[in-house]
Amino acid sequence: MPRAPSVQLGIVGKPNTGKSTFFAAATLQDVKIAPYPFTTIDPNVGVGYVRLECVCKEFGVADNPVGSYCINGWRFAPVELIDVAGLVPDAWQGRGLGNRFLDHLRRADALIHVVDVAGSTDSEGRPVRPGTHDPLEDVGFLERELDMWIFSMLEKDWKRFAMTVEATGSKLEEELYKRLSGLQIDSASISEAIEAAGLRGKRPTLWTQEDLLSFVHEARVRAKPMVIAANKADLGPARANVERLREALGGRYVVIPTSAEAELALRRAAAAGLIRYLPGDRDFEVVGKLSPKQEEALEYIRRNVLKVWGSTGVQEVLNAAVFGVLGYVAVFPVADEHKLTDSEGRVLPDVYLMRGGSTVRDLAYAIHTELGERFIAAIDVRTKRRLGADSKLQHRAVIKIVAGR
Numbered sequence: 001m002p003r004a005p006s007v008q009l010g011i012v013g014k015p016n017t018g019k020s021t022f023f024a025a026a027t028l029q030d031v032k033i034a035p036y037p038f039t040t041i042d043p044n045v046g047v048g049y050v051r052l053e054c055v056c057k058e059f060g061v062a063d064n065p066v067g068s069y070c071i072n073g074w075r076f077a078p079v080e081l082i083d084v085a086g087l088v089p090d091a092w093q094g095r096g097l098g099n100r101f102l103d104h105l106r107r108a109d110a111l112i113h114v115v116d117v118a119g120s121t122d123s124e125g126r127p128v129r130p131g132t133h134d135p136l137e138d139v140g141f142l143e144r145e146l147d148m149w150i151f152s153m154l155e156k157d158w159k160r161f162a163m164t165v166e167a168t169g170s171k172l173e174e175e176l177y178k179r180l181s182g183l184q185i186d187s188a189s190i191s192e193a194i195e196a197a198g199l200r201g202k203r204p205t206l207w208t209q210e211d212l213l214s215f216v217h218e219a220r221v222r223a224k225p226m227v228i229a230a231n232k233a234d235l236g237p238a239r240a241n242v243e244r245l246r247e248a249l250g251g252r253y254v255v256i257p258t259s260a261e262a263e264l265a266l267r268r269a270a271a272a273g274l275i276r277y278l279p280g281d282r283d284f285e286v287v288g289k290l291s292p293k294q295e296e297a298l299e300y301i302r303r304n305v306l307k308v309w310g311s312t313g314v315q316e317v318l319n320a321a322v323f324g325v326l327g328y329v330a331v332f333p334v335a336d337e338h339k340l341t342d343s344e345g346r347v348l349p350d351v352y353l354m355r356g357g358s359t360v361r362d363l364a365y366a367i368h369t370e371l372g373e374r375f376i377a378a379i380d381v382r383t384k385r386r387l388g389a390d391s392k393l394q395h396r397a398v399i400k401i402v403a404g405r
């Protein structure tokens with residue numbers, strides 16, 4: 001049975017930026033796509049994939065992936081995508097059901113902020129003439145909504161919480177960790193956030209609203225790292241706006257131009273056998289019989305997206321979220337280090353996405369609790385070197401776990 005993906009990515013933004021199109025393009029799942037707000041109420045949950053160079057070519061084997069897949073030496077490893085309904089200003093206060101939608105983001109490890117970089121929708125997602133809305137505003141708005149959402153979890157009874165912490169002498173970090181559990185934030189990040197907000201050593205009963213807000217901001221940046229999908233990059237005003245976003249946000253966020261609509265069209269054409277195209281490819285090849293209309297549409301994509309930006313950007317966003325901002329590594333565990341098989345004889349069946357800094361023992365536990373408990377050592381199959389429990393996993397490592405009985 002394929003494992004559940006170990007990474008969750010939340011797709012966020014105001015209505016009508018192309019979130020559901022992005023989701024559909026990444027998952028090939030049917031979703032409602034419409035040029036008006038509030039199309040999606042319950043989140044769409046589905047499986048997308050990060051793309052990496054498989055090790056099958058290097059080892060000269062034909063592989064039998066389970067749960068992931070491999071095409072022409074490219075391995076696609078599953079990640080869970082959550083397409084949340086559009087957030088409008090003051091969503092955190094419940095506007096447009098916003099606080100309900102925000103709660104769908106609790107378990108996300110990272111966020112993909114889909115921005116309408118063509119400026120063709122106003123701050124609430126209503127269509128306007130392309131180029132008239134400033135997408136930079138949308139980035140600030142979303143950050144504020146996310147911060148206020150977390151703020152509202154703490155602010156309500158902060159005084160009482162702070163007094164209890166002081167009276168019982170418990171550690172502030174630990175108590176905050178408990179309060180914010182479910183947000184996928186670890187205790188190290190909470191400690192860092194206190195530090196970054198300049199609140200180390202300040203008694204919690206003395207924290208002002210501003211203190212709390214700046215702590216929340218620092219915690220959110222760590223708990224929900226974000227990639228910006230500068231979507232509708234196929235439209236005219238996008239080019240200048242991508243530059244503007246990069247200039248304004250360059251240090252804080254990766255900004256990747258995308259055309260979710262182009263990716264969706266290419267993937268559907270590929271699924272229909274009309275073109276050869278893999279997500280993330282720089283171009284496609286026509287292999288089927290196209291109608292003049294199809295040909296025109298595909299040529300449009302080639303000219304306005306692929307030639308301009310190098311790809312549709314959708315795959316790049318997923319990869320940037322997982323391997324970039326989250327710093328995950330992909331590893332291939334095997335049971336037989338000579339045949340590269342699992343216990344059932346399948347060649348390189350699995351690829352595990354593991355947090356950066358994870359050790360080979362962590363990998364053993366991720367495969368099976370029992371394997372973790374019986375862990376003795378690991379073998380780096382590429383170099384044949386023996387690895388101790390605390391060796392850090394390297395990206396694209398092939399690992400055999402040696403366990404006792």
Ligand SMILES: Nc1nc2c(ncn2[C@@H]2O[C@H](COP(=O)(O)OP(=O)(O)O)[C@@H](O)[C@H]2O)c(=O)[nH]1
Nearest residue numbers: 016017018019020021033034035232259260261
């Ligand atoms: N030009 C262009 N339009 C897009 C793109 N992605 C989505 N759209 C259009 O934007 C509108 C809203 O899309 P949808 O995915 O429903 O947005 P959501 O409300 O954010 O989920 C639809 O008319 C889409 O066809 C894109 O990359 N380029």
Ligand SMILES: [Mg+2]
Nearest residue numbers: 019020039040
């Ligand atoms: Mg939608």
